[in-house]
Amino acid sequence: MGLSRLNGLNDDELVEELKEISRKCRVEIIKMVYRAQAGHPGGSLSEIDLLTALYATTLNVNPKEPKWNDRDRFVLSKGHASPGMYSILAEMGFISHEDLESYRVLGGVCQGHVDMKHTPGVDFSAGSLGMGLSFGLGCSFAAKFDGSNRNCYVMLGDGEIQEGSVWEAMMAARHHELGNLKVILDCNRIQNDDFVESQMRMFNIPEKWSSFGWNVKEIDGHDMYQIIEGMRWLNENNDLPSVLIANTIKGKGVSYMEDNPKFHGAAPNEEQYSKALMELGEAI
Amino acid sequence: MSDFAASRDGYGHALISMSEDPKLVVLEADLGKSTKSCWFREKFPERTISCGIGEQNMMLVAAGLASSGYKPFASTFAIFTERAFEQIRNGIARPNLPVHICGSHGGTHTGTDGSSAQSIEDLAIYRALPNMTVMHPCDDYSTQQLTMKLLNHNSPSYTRTARNKTPRIYEINDPRLEIGKGVLLKSGSDVAIIACGVMVSKSIEAAKKLSEMGVDAAVVDMHTLKPLDESLVYELASGCKGIVTVEDHSVIGGLGGAVAEYLSESKPTILRRVGVRDRFGESGQAEEMLELLSISTKDIIESALDIVKME
Ligand SMILES: Cc1ncc(C[n+]2csc(CCOP(=O)(O)OP(=O)(O)O)c2C)c(N)n1
Ligand SMILES: [Mg+2]
Numbered sequence: 001m002g003l004s005r006l007n008g009l010n011d012d013e014l015v016e017e018l019k020e021i022s023r024k025c026r027v028e029i030i031k032m033v034y035r036a037q038a039g040h041p042g043g044s045l046s047e048i049d050l051l052t053a054l055y056a057t058t059l060n061v062n063p064k065e066p067k068w069n070d071r072d073r074f075v076l077s078k079g080h081a082s083p084g085m086y087s088i089l090a091e092m093g094f095i096s097h098e099d100l101e102s103y104r105v106l107g108g109v110c111q112g113h114v115d116m117k118h119t120p121g122v123d124f125s126a127g128s129l130g131m132g133l134s135f136g137l138g139c140s141f142a143a144k145f146d147g148s149n150r151n152c153y154v155m156l157g158d159g160e161i162q163e164g165s166v167w168e169a170m171m172a173a174r175h176h177e178l179g180n181l182k183v184i185l186d187c188n189r190i191q192n193d194d195f196v197e198s199q200m201r202m203f204n205i206p207e208k209w210s211s212f213g214w215n216v217k218e219i220d221g222h223d224m225y226q227i228i229e230g231m232r233w234l235n236e237n238n239d240l241p242s243v244l245i246a247n248t249i250k251g252k253g254v255s256y257m258e259d260n261p262k263f264h265g266a267a268p269n270e271e272q273y274s275k276a277l278m279e280l281g282e283a284i
Numbered sequence: 285m286s287d288f289a290a291s292r293d294g295y296g297h298a299l300i301s302m303s304e305d306p307k308l309v310v311l312e313a314d315l316g317k318s319t320k321s322c323w324f325r326e327k328f329p330e331r332t333i334s335c336g337i338g339e340q341n342m343m344l345v346a347a348g349l350a351s352s353g354y355k356p357f358a359s360t361f362a363i364f365t366e367r368a369f370e371q372i373r374n375g376i377a378r379p380n381l382p383v384h385i386c387g388s389h390g391g392t393h394t395g396t397d398g399s400s401a402q403s404i405e406d407l408a409i410y411r412a413l414p415n416m417t418v419m420h421p422c423d424d425y426s427t428q429q430l431t432m433k434l435l436n437h438n439s440p441s442y443t444r445t446a447r448n449k450t451p452r453i454y455e456i457n458d459p460r461l462e463i464g465k466g467v468l469l470k471s472g473s474d475v476a477i478i479a480c481g482v483m484v485s486k487s488i489e490a491a492k493k494l495s496e497m498g499v500d501a502a503v504v505d506m507h508t509l510k511p512l513d514e515s516l517v518y519e520l521a522s523g524c525k526g527i528v529t530v531e532d533h534s535v536i537g538g539l540g541g542a543v544a545e546y547l548s549e550s551k552p553t554i555l556r557r558v559g560v561r562d563r564f565g566e567s568g569q570a571e572e573m574l575e576l577l578s579i580s581t582k583d584i585i586e587s588a589l590d591i592v593k594m595e
Contacts, residue, residue, distance in 0.1 A: 038396050079400070104396035106568030106576065112397035118566070127400020128364065129337055159314060162336035191337065192314045193322070199314050200336025 002057040003092070014057070015224040022052040025087035026253045027282045028100055032083045034273045036104040039112065041257055042264045043157060044084035046188040046221070046248040051088045053227045054153060054184070058235065063093035066120040072150050073139045078157035078186065079113040079126020080265070086110045086119070094121030130163025132156065133183065137169050140181040140241075151180045151235070159191025162200045167212070170241075174213035179238040183214075186221065188250035190261050209243045221246030254279055288449040291481070292388040294427025295445050296320025299357060301428065302435050303328055309349055311335055311358035313342050319359035319388040319445070343368040343376060343383070350381040355435060362387030362403035362444050369409060376440045377413040384434045390420070390444035391532030392560065392577060393482045398567035403444075404560045408537025410442040411510045417441040417463060418510040420531075420539075422484035425454040426507060429461045437463065444481065446532075448570050451485040453505065466513040472502035475588045476520035479530035480506050480539050483558075483579070487530050490584035499592050512542045518551055526554030526591035530584055532574070535559035554594060556587035 006017055025048050033039040055061075060072040076085050086103065089095050095109055102108030111118050113127035124135050136154035143150045160166065173181050187205065189196050196202060209216045215237045219226040230244045250264070251257025254276045257268075268276055277283070300323055302308050314337045316322040325332040335342035339360050346356035365372070365387045376383045389395070392402045410418045417439065421427040427445055434441055453469065460467045466478070470491055479487040484505045491501040502520060506513065521527060527547070529540040540557030547553045560577050574580040 036396060080397070104398075104567045106566070106572045108567055111399075112395070112567045113400050115398060115400075125400065127397065128367065159337050162314075162338050164338060164340055193312075193317050199334050200338070 001060045002055065006056055011225065011228065014228065018052050018056055018224050021056060021091055022049050023280060025052060025084065025091060027277060027280050028087035028090065029083040030254065030268065030273065030276045030280065032086065032100055032103040033267045035101065037267045038104055039083055039267060040080040040265050041083065041267070042190065042250040043078055043081035043186065043188065045252045045254065045257065046250045047081055047155060047186045048084045048087065049222050049224060049227055050184055050186065050246055051084055051155070053224065053231055055088045055092050057228060058231045059153065060150065061121070063121065066094055070148050070150050073123045073136065073152040075124040075132040075136045075139070075152065075154040076114050076126055077132020077154055078129065078160055082110065082112065082114045085114055085122070089119065089121045092121070095119060129157070129160035130166050133166050133169035136181055137173050137178065140173070140178040141176070143180050144178065149180070151182055153182045153184065155184050155186060157191070158185065158187040158189065158196055158202065158205070159199070161185070161202070170209070170212045170214065173241040177240055179240050181241040182234045183241070183243040185243055185245045186248055187245060188248045190250040190259070190264060192264055194261050206245055209245070213240065215240050215242035216245065218245045218247065221248035222252055287452040289424035289452045290447060290449045291421055291424055291427040292320050292445040292447060294421065294424035295359065295386050295388065295431055295443070296323040297424070298428040298431035299324040300327065301432055305355065305435055307353060307355045308435070309333065309354045309356045311342050311346050311356055313337060313339050313360045313364065315360045315364070318361065319386060321359050339364050340368040340371050343371040343385070346383040347375045347381050350383045355382065357384045357386065359386035359388060361401060362390035362406045363401055365442070366403065366406060366409065373413055377415045380415045380439050382438050383440050385440070385442045386445060387442065388445045389447040391446060391481060392565045392573040393532050393570040394447045396567050396569065399564040402565045404534045404565070405537070406442070406444055407509055407533050407539065408541060411537060411542065415439050416510065417508065419463065419508050420444040420480040421507040422481055422505050423450065423452045423454055425452065425456050425458065426461055429457065430463060430507060433463050446482050448482065450482045453484055464508045464511045464513060466504045466506040466508070466516045468502065468504050468516070470503040472500040472524065474500045474524060475526055475528060475591050476502040476504065476524045477528045477530060477584060477588065478504045478506050478517070478520070478539065478543060480509065481532055483530040483532055486581045487584055490581045490588065493581070493585055494588055499588060501588055506539060509539055509542050512546060514546050514550070517543055517546055521547060521551045521553040526556070528556045528558060528584060528587045528591065530558040530579070532579060533559055535561060554591050556590060558583050558587050
């Protein structure tokens, strides 16, 4: 499971390794969005620490055999945050680093929104919000019918859970007691137009999931110790569906993007680009 | 005429222009910055309802408002209106409630998000609904003018707008613009090109090149797909050898479908439909997409020549 070179490390060493992987991913995210002059940096930067830990320590997948039937499934429901996913897929070896240059380019491996028909390692064609949890539920049923102990992980955005069908899926997952369904919720407090608070207040999100009968755990989505703890928690709880609620910062790692609704879906200009790479410890 | 503008801006301007009507209510679903309802929200926050990322809810909230005498204008991306198709069908069209839906970023001539965001079927599905008026104007001025006419339009409508700037076709307040009436932008006697949306400017371009080749092509902006301006189509079919329909949409059920349905029953005529041929798009620049999907200026010219050369 995960990256074999990380096996046997103690938590301190593991955290250092993961931090370096996610730093490199952040650099790739910025490069992709800059090259394309389009795309979604904010939600990619908020999710990337979580995705890094998920892929590098937890997800049972094999880059050499991306369609292996007994792999864990990962559904990026907030599919606009594709640069984050592409960057970790490249780190894991599902796609090459050159493939990242095809982001949003005609005929590219890396479509604007994650697309299972174009990219090895992508299990769900996203782009329309609020669809991933239902799809993941289907994957979880399939695992159960197969008698397999594989899991399905779904990454949701805090804006997209405003879609009503997400709550239909939450209800159904609990009703059917699909303990192999595991959600990571990227609570970066911002959606497309503005802050979640101004668009549609969600009030107490953990309480809402609890009241639907899910196992709930809240973490700081940028504290790598808490994240690996969270991943372990997800894997230990197999009785009922579980949600890891990660409090994150949209645009995390690039000062002017942090907590800034403008960088939900905007590319940096040349000057901003250099500044971002510098802040991420990358020489141009 | 050489200016460039995006039709979605026309929607934003129209909302502001209509603000004097106290019954106007604007609804959005976290895409106001894209559909341009954000301009209205800035000025009239108390008459703007944020529905979050919840299109299904938005459509029925609009229906409830309309049933109570308000004039709701609801917008999101064309593709995400489709998320609420059944709500629109049963909650808006069936009771004939005057809810005005605007789907922006329609078609493939849009950003580089890829196929999930490229609606190539919206015009077809809304055309299929009784009571619905369906429009797809070609520039900001015509969008503004036609949208403003919806304020006193007593049945539901769907208007598709586009994301990208394309050549402006009209002057402001063009008297020819009426819902349900196509506009003859250029007359011609060999072949008639009937287009909508971003493909209108491409069709004008094609007609210019055709005339250099000695082919006299008429160009019509058929901004209203439903009700179709049948008498204009009849006239064109009578005066030309054949018709080419052009749309950034599937050839199934949209403008080409509407014209084909009418002609085959009422005035059999040679027809070529330029549109998306039953496939999805992908990420790429807008112009690349038109080429990939065979709906570029070149394809319009070829279709016209095809008709002209027929025995
Ligand atoms: C059904 C649907 N409606 C609207 C959109 C347009 N859209 C793209 S991203 C986005 C905001 C998403 O916010 P959130 O889920 O919080 O994601 P994140 O903050 O992680 O980027 C919106 C409204 C969409 N992709 N799908
Ligand atoms: Mg968010």
